[in-house]
Amino acid sequence: MDDGERGRWDARHRDAPDPTPRPPDGLVGLVDVLAQATGRRALDVACGLGAVSLWAAGQGFAVDALDRSAVAVARLRARAVALALDGLVRARVADLAGALPADVTGPYDLLVCQRFRDPALLRSLPGLLGAGGVLVVTVLSEVGAATPSRFAAAAGELSHLARTAGGCEVLRDVEGDGKATIVLRRAGP
Numbered sequence: 420m421d422d423g424e425r426g427r428w429d430a431r432h433r434d435a436p437d438p439t440p441r442p443p444d445g446l447v448g449l450v451d452v453l454a455q456a457t458g459r460r461a462l463d464v465a466c467g468l469g470a471v472s473l474w475a476a477g478q479g480f481a482v483d484a485l486d487r488s489a490v491a492v493a494r495l496r497a498r499a500v501a502l503a504l505d506g507l508v509r510a511r512v513a514d515l516a517g518a519l520p521a522d523v524t525g526p527y528d529l530l531v532c533q534r535f536r537d538p539a540l541l542r543s544l545p546g547l548l549g550a551g552g553v554l555v556v557t558v559l560s561e562v563g564a565a566t567p568s569r570f571a572a573a574a575g576e577l578s579h580l581a582r583t584a585g586g587c588e589v590l591r592d593v594e595g596d597g598k599a600t601i602v603l604r605r606a607g608p
């Protein structure tokens with residue numbers, strides 16, 4: 420992300436209303452799968468204002484939340500304080516182009532990457548899941564998109580990731596209407 424793009428994200432995050440905690444889009448109708456996650460560590464990749472981070476903290480997860488926008492991170496921290504969830508949300512600024520920071524190693528019991536697409540980073544995510552851990556990824560897709568986007572995944576990109584993630588069961592793999600979602604679960608202990 421160059422300075423111009425970062426500035427645009429900062430401006431969007433500055434002007435947006437406070438986030439309402441909500442589960443990741445890809446888990447709608449599937450939230451029960453988290454009951455089998457043995458631990459309570461979560462990672463929210465490119466968290467933005469942190470609606471998913473706040474929801475996960477409300478479920479008792481200790482959440483690492485990462486985003487390049489300092490405005491988003493500051494607002495998430497403030498919101499976590501307001502909701503008395505600051506003990507569970509650790510938000511910090513990180514540039515995620517190509518990879519996670521070296522100290523973000525997992526294992527995670529819930530790992531979410533929603534509406535941020537970096538193919539190299541996405542490939543690294545299944546390896547951070549602990550036993551029984553769940554990965555939820557939703558990105559823009561060129562399949563069924565009303566308008567083209569340079570951020571959109573090619574057809575089948577997430578399906579390929581799901582099929583090649585060793586040791587993981589595919590719980591959801593859907594693509595259409597300009598979006599692609601996968602939900603994977605690492606085999607339990």
Ligand SMILES: C[S@@+](CC[C@H](N)C(=O)[O-])C[C@H]1O[C@@H](n2cnc3c(N)ncnc32)[C@H](O)[C@@H]1O
Pocket residue numbers: 420428464465466467468469470485486487488491513514515516532533534535
């Ligand atoms: C569409 S928002 C998604 C936010 C959140 N995941 C959600 O679903 O509401 C994309 C986010 O990616 C962040 N972002 C863009 N490029 C980034 C980068 N190189 N490293 C880290 N975050 C980045 C932006 O600041 C923004 O918060």
